[in-house]
Amino acid sequence: MASKLTRRFRLPTAVIRQASPLSQHKRVDLLGRVLTDHDLPLRPRVAAAIVLLYAQPLSRVVRLTIDAVIHDDNQVLPRLGEPPSPVPAPVADLLLSWIPNRDNMNTATNRDSRWLFPGRRAGQPMHPDALSALVNDLGIPTIASRVSAIREHVLEMPVPVVADALGYHQVTTAKLAAQSGGAWSR
Structure with a gap:
């Protein structure tokens, strides 16, 4: 132009x-389907469970490594923030069954991949859009599920606790709490 x-x-x-x-009832129904329908592929079930429980965007989910999943005695703790968040037993079983059976691990260059969701390219995680398509194919709207989960968390717990545990900024969670009608300022 110049x-x-x-x-x-x-x-x-x-x-x-x-x-x-989503409504809380719908979110819980979808989570129940992810945990009990063994005919569905394992990779999108695991990703959907993380989104439905922990309100994580898929861009963050694909960046998780297997080192971020801590298995201590009877507990499984994904490191999404500080401190690591506990996982309910059915989700822990799903997560632990996924780790040794991850896809895209057979190529010579990808055999030692540490990504929880390894991509087709050696050393790279899966692309968030590809994982989103897989989760959406299960009938689970990823964005609406994430919004529903985070709003439920900020209504049930103090905003700083949610922010630290899930890796969100405190300003973001405070805005969501105000929009959801909950105020933990007291």
């Missing part, structure tokens, strides 16, 4: 939509 090679142009404004959260 050298008069192009006309003046204007970028369209970005439309940012906020996903409406």
Whole structure:
């Protein structure tokens, strides 16, 4: 534009939509289906369980390593924030059955991958869009599920606790708590 090679142009404004959260009943039903329907593929079931329970975006889920899943005696603790969050027994069983059976581990360059969701490229995690498509194919809306989970957490626990445990910023969780109608400032 400065050298008069192009006309003046204007970028369209970005439309940012906020996903409406699922009801708590629907979220729990979807989690139950993920845990009990053994005919569904294991990889999207594990990813969906993490989203439904811990409100993690898939961009963060694919960056998890198997080292971030701590297995102490009778407990499984994924390190999503500090301190690591405990996992209910059915989800722990699902997670522990996924780790030794991860996909994309057979190539010579990917055999020692530490990613919880290894990608097709050696040394790279799975792309979040690819994992999102797999989870959505199960009938689980990832964004609405994540919004529902985080809102439920900020209504049940103090905002700083949720922020630290799930790896969110405290300002973000405080805004979500205010939008959800809960205030832990007292």
